[in-house]
Amino acid sequence: MTPLAYTRHDTVSLSLLVVLAASFLLTAMSASAADVAVQVIPPYFGEIDLNPAGDTIVIAAQNGPATPSFEHSVITGGSSGILALSSAEAGQVEVLYPQSVTLTSGGQTITIRGIPLLSQKNANLPGGGTRCDLSIGGSLMLRGDESRGTYKGSMTIQLNFF
Amino acid sequence: MRKIWKSSALLLGTAAVLGAIALSGTKAEAAAVEVPVEVKINKTLVEEMTSKLSFGEIDLVPGQVETITLDAKTDLAAAESTATKGSPIATYSSFPGVITIKSANTFKVNVVYPTNVSLVGTGTNTSTVTVADFITYSTATGATKAPGADHPIYIGGKLSIPADTPNDTYSGKISVTVSYAAI
Numbered sequence: 001m002t003p004l005a006y007t008r009h010d011t012v013s014l015s016l017l018v019v020l021a022a023s024f025l026l027t028a029m030s031a032s033a034a035d036v037a038v039q040v041i042p043p044y045f046g047e048i049d050l051n052p053a054g055d056t057i058v059i060a061a062q063n064g065p066a067t068p069s070f071e072h073s074v075i076t077g078g079s080s081g082i083l084a085l086s087s088a089e090a091g092q093v094e095v096l097y098p099q100s101v102t103l104t105s106g107g108q109t110i111t112i113r114g115i116p117l118l119s120q121k122n123a124n125l126p127g128g129g130t131r132c133d134l135s136i137g138g139s140l141m142l143r144g145d146e147s148r149g150t151y152k153g154s155m156t157i158q159l160n161f162f
Numbered sequence: 163m164r165k166i167w168k169s170s171a172l173l174l175g176t177a178a179v180l181g182a183i184a185l186s187g188t189k190a191e192a193a194a195v196e197v198p199v200e201v202k203i204n205k206t207l208v209e210e211m212t213s214k215l216s217f218g219e220i221d222l223v224p225g226q227v228e229t230i231t232l233d234a235k236t237d238l239a240a241a242e243s244t245a246t247k248g249s250p251i252a253t254y255s256s257f258p259g260v261i262t263i264k265s266a267n268t269f270k271v272n273v274v275y276p277t278n279v280s281l282v283g284t285g286t287n288t289s290t291v292t293v294a295d296f297i298t299y300s301t302a303t304g305a306t307k308a309p310g311a312d313h314p315i316y317i318g319g320k321l322s323i324p325a326d327t328p329n330d331t332y333s334g335k336i337s338v339t340v341s342y343a344a345i
Contacts, residue, residue: 036191042199049207049265071341074207074269081197101199110201140201151201161191 036093036125036161039084043112043136046078054144060118061137073142081136083120083157090127095120095134096158103151110151114139125161208264209340212314217293217321218243218256227325233299234258234318241318258300259317261338268309274339275300275317281332291332295320306345315340 045057051072058069061080068078085093097115118137125132136157217230220243229246243256263271275296283289299318307313317338 036193038193038195040195040197042197045201047267048201048203049267050203050205051207051209052205053209067344074265074267074342075344076267076269083195103199103201110203112199112201142203146203148203148205151203152198153200154196154198157195157197159193159195161193 035089036085036087036159038159039082040136040157041082041084043081043138044078045075045140047076048142049074049076050142050144050146050148052144054142057140057142058114058118059137059139061135062118062120064120065135066137080119083134083136084131085123085125085134085159086129086131087125087127087161088129089125091125092162093123093125093132093134094160094162095122096160097121097136098155098157101138101153101155103153105149105151106147108147108149108151110140110142110146112138112140115155204266206264206266208262210262210264211260212262213257213260215259215293215317215319215336216255216257217251219252220245220323221250221252222323222327223247223249225325228323230321230323231295231299232256232258232318232321234316235299235301238316241316243321259336261315261317261340263307263313263315263340265307265313266310267307268345269307270343270345271303271305271307271313271315272341272343273301273303273315274341276336276338279334279336281321281334283328283330283332285328285330287328287330289324289327289330289332291324291327292322293319293334293336294322296336 043059045059046068048057053072055070055073057075059080060066066080068075083095097119099116100111100113101115102109102111115138118139120134123132123134217232220230222228226247228249230243232241232243234241241258243251245251278292278294280290280292296317296319299320301315
């Protein structure tokens, strides 16, 4: 055998090593991730009867569940969102929200801002399957000339467990 | 050939160590959740000024400071201006200001009136008269709007006229802030 042949064989083995090690890592993560149950109810800004002069509707949920505050429009119902977490083991969770979310309807857009500022970002998971809720809020500024309709979008929430 | 076995055994051993490190180390896991968000907007709310506030045609008694009140708070049917010093006011020439709120919903209507406002002569003179006490003589704040029905806000006030104010039409604008709250 030539040194070159040995080298080639070692390279193959190294690839196997990487795959093998990666599979260990992935198994560890997915097993633990499966231990945390995550349910999300998005924030609901209520039935908005918009004032033509515009309005800013705020759900200030940084300290817990909240309802929308408003001035010039008429809002019926509405509440902060819920991020419900439960795990077998105790631990901590850090939640990273997007700064804003754009919703669209028929070519028009509206934007929810201030989500990290108006939401709960950290919690201790008690473990034992006990549920832990974090509240999700945001601020919706409307100019007043938006068309009536249902504006839809989505946001990605990143969860880091420790 | 023997060397190949040695090498593979070494690598498998290394992999096992790495796997053990992965399993025994501090856990830091991450997950991403996609959350749908929805906002429904209706536009049934209308605010309109359906009548301007007028204290009427006042025939001012000479040499007297006059005060004219128009009470639109409690008895709208009799909401006519009255003069404390007896200056005659033409019949049906006075009427309260009206802002009408229209919406399909029911809610609480909060109103903020100004403290006072000056009216300036529209002719050649620069005299002014003052309207105050809007809170006392206008629709109270916090009233409940019934579902589907129009909700009027009646605006009255107290007009103070200095003695011997020149004949003229005096006009100005008041800024009324209307806001809403869920019941």
